[in-house]
Amino acid sequence: MWTPERLRDTMRQKLGDHQFLVVSNREPYVHDYRGGQIRSQKTISGLVTALDPVMQACGGIWVAFGSGSADREVVDGNDCIQVPPEHPRYALRRVWLSKEEESGYYYGYSNQALWPLSHTAYRQPTFDAKDWEYYDEVNKKFSEAILDSCRDRAFVWLQDYHLVRCAKHLKDRNSSLIVSLFWHIPWPNAEVFRICPQKFDILEGLLANDMLGFHILYHCHNFLSTVEQELEAKVDWEELAVTYQGHRTLVRPFPISVDDDNICRIAKSPESTEAIKNIPAELEVPFEYLTLSVDRVDYTKGIPEKIRAIDRFLEKYPEYQGKFVFLQLGVLSRIRISTYKQLIDEIQGLAEEVNWKYRVGSWCPIVLMINRRLDYPAYLAHYRAADLLLVGSLHDGMNLVAKEYVMANVDYKGMLVLSRFTGAARELKEAVLVNPYDTEAIADAIKEALEMPKKEKRRRMTLMQRNIREHNIFWWAHEYIDSLIKLT
Numbered sequence: 001m002w003t004p005e006r007l008r009d010t011m012r013q014k015l016g017d018h019q020f021l022v023v024s025n026r027e028p029y030v031h032d033y034r035g036g037q038i039r040s041q042k043t044i045s046g047l048v049t050a051l052d053p054v055m056q057a058c059g060g061i062w063v064a065f066g067s068g069s070a071d072r073e074v075v076d077g078n079d080c081i082q083v084p085p086e087h088p089r090y091a092l093r094r095v096w097l098s099k100e101e102e103s104g105y106y107y108g109y110s111n112q113a114l115w116p117l118s119h120t121a122y123r124q125p126t127f128d129a130k131d132w133e134y135y136d137e138v139n140k141k142f143s144e145a146i147l148d149s150c151r152d153r154a155f156v157w158l159q160d161y162h163l164v165r166c167a168k169h170l171k172d173r174n175s176s177l178i179v180s181l182f183w184h185i186p187w188p189n190a191e192v193f194r195i196c197p198q199k200f201d202i203l204e205g206l207l208a209n210d211m212l213g214f215h216i217l218y219h220c221h222n223f224l225s226t227v228e229q230e231l232e233a234k235v236d237w238e239e240l241a242v243t244y245q246g247h248r249t250l251v252r253p254f255p256i257s258v259d260d261d262n263i264c265r266i267a268k269s270p271e272s273t274e275a276i277k278n279i280p281a282e283l284e285v286p287f288e289y290l291t292l293s294v295d296r297v298d299y300t301k302g303i304p305e306k307i308r309a310i311d312r313f314l315e316k317y318p319e320y321q322g323k324f325v326f327l328q329l330g331v332l333s334r335i336r337i338s339t340y341k342q343l344i345d346e347i348q349g350l351a352e353e354v355n356w357k358y359r360v361g362s363w364c365p366i367v368l369m370i371n372r373r374l375d376y377p378a379y380l381a382h383y384r385a386a387d388l389l390l391v392g393s394l395h396d397g398m399n400l401v402a403k404e405y406v407m408a409n410v411d412y413k414g415m416l417v418l419s420r421f422t423g424a425a426r427e428l429k430e431a432v433l434v435n436p437y438d439t440e441a442i443a444d445a446i447k448e449a450l451e452m453p454k455k456e457k458r459r460r461m462t463l464m465q466r467n468i469r470e471h472n473i474f475w476w477a478h479e480y481i482d483s484l485i486k487l488t
């Protein structure tokens with residue numbers, strides 16, 4: 001099994017004198033002013049959940065946008081700070097962006113063009129030429145910070161769709177760097193991608209990487225056929241590689257994962273066990289059966305679709321009325337974008353409607369806590385208390401919530417109902433798999449999961465836990481870096 005220690009020792013051997021840099025838009029730790037004091041906090045995102053344990057194990061430099069109100073106050077002369085703040089293990093190098101840059105690059109091109117383009121969730125992307133200019137400029141800025149932070153021999157590991165142009169800018173300045181980008185979201189099929197006005201610049205930027213990683217083989221194939229249709233490039237389907245303008249890029253699937261041991265340890269901790277007792281009071285609604293969902297509030301996560309399915313479930317199986325509660329936990333993100341504001345209104349409106357329809361006395365079926373950040377033991381306590389976790393993503397690169405839930409299910413109490421359109425569904429085959437657009441099917445899947453015999457739940461959970469243990473986040477990082485090292 002892969003552990004942080006094993007990853008650290010293997011990386012030391014394999015990396016030799018190469019520096020190790022991770023680069024992402026979102027920083028893993030943010031410093032903000034609160035009540036006149038500077039407070040640091042870990043940020044919430046799938047990317048940070050996955051990569052922070054890797055960086056804590058391996059050390060190195062993480063380059064990211066400094067978004068906190070007090071971020072500038074705490075860095076040294078090189079814009080660096082050691083993190084995690086309570087027991088430093090690696091350096092965080094902050095990149096500063098102006099409001100205009102953040103608006104054009106992050107809220108604009110990244111999240112109103114690339115995000116909807118990559119997810120089949122039926123929101124039309126907006127391609128704004130000015131946003132694209134900001135996007136490319138910010139990618140240059142990131143590249144400058146990377147070049148400034150590293151020597152000639154370095155592995156630069158770019159993260160996600162915010163940084164498609166970085167490899168090109170880096171390689172133009174220093175071709176000896178080994179550069180790879182991991183794409184955390186789905187890659188669309190060629191027919192969807194072809195509408196993008198900036199498609200050549202995007203593909204050119206991505207093909208400057210030595211390796212491109214996606215969660216699943218299907219996304220690798222989508223990428224290869226996109227390249228085949230859009231560029232004069234040699235696509236090698238057998239080796240999964242592209243040669244473009246004399247440069248070869250490997251394209252590989254690496255299904256991302258979680259820190260399994262840490263989740264189990266904290267889920268079993270006395271703090272977590274104690275926190276379970278607080279949940280009924282926190283919900284303020286009596287229940288016998290608790291269904292939980294946890295999401296960043298995003299239209300790709302299928303939250304309104306889940307609420308409609310709960311309505312149908314209670315209509316179709318009235319014996320659960322008065323006993324069943326659906327708790328939607330969440331954190332808000334990208335709320336400056338109007339689609340996200342509308343989504344919050346839609347979720348709240350729907351929940352009110354369904355609650356009004358079924359409310360009896362102090363009971364109602366939907367509890368929304370969509371702007372609630374919980375500390376880790378309390379967060380895992382919710383997983384332990386739940387009878388089932390419902391993941392309803394309309395499209396999701398992986399979905400780490402599903403994997404976290406399986407590992408936190410230390411009492412084998414619950415069951416996972418999982419959207420087929422997540423990367424996780426390719427691995428967690430023992431979950432109850434559903435089409436998130438099919439209201440009727442979700443209603444039936446909830447019933448099936450709630451009524452599943454204990455023995456069957458335990459059997460399925462054990463198989464899923466075994467799979468995640470064998471393919472945890474340290475395994476993932478090792479597979480990835482090992483493939484990169486082979487390129488040297």
Ligand code: ADQ
Nearest residue numbers: 045046047049184295330372373374396397398399400401
């Ligand atoms: P995300 O879209 O952010 O990630 P996901 O993988 O589910 O989606 O990760 C969300 C993370 O936020 C989880 O680790 C979860 O624990 C945390 N979280 C959510 N709500 C929380 C709350 N209220 N309190 C505390 N923590 C909370 C993107 C892609 C995914 C891909 C990941 C990693 O969209 O498909 O799995 O990157 O590659």
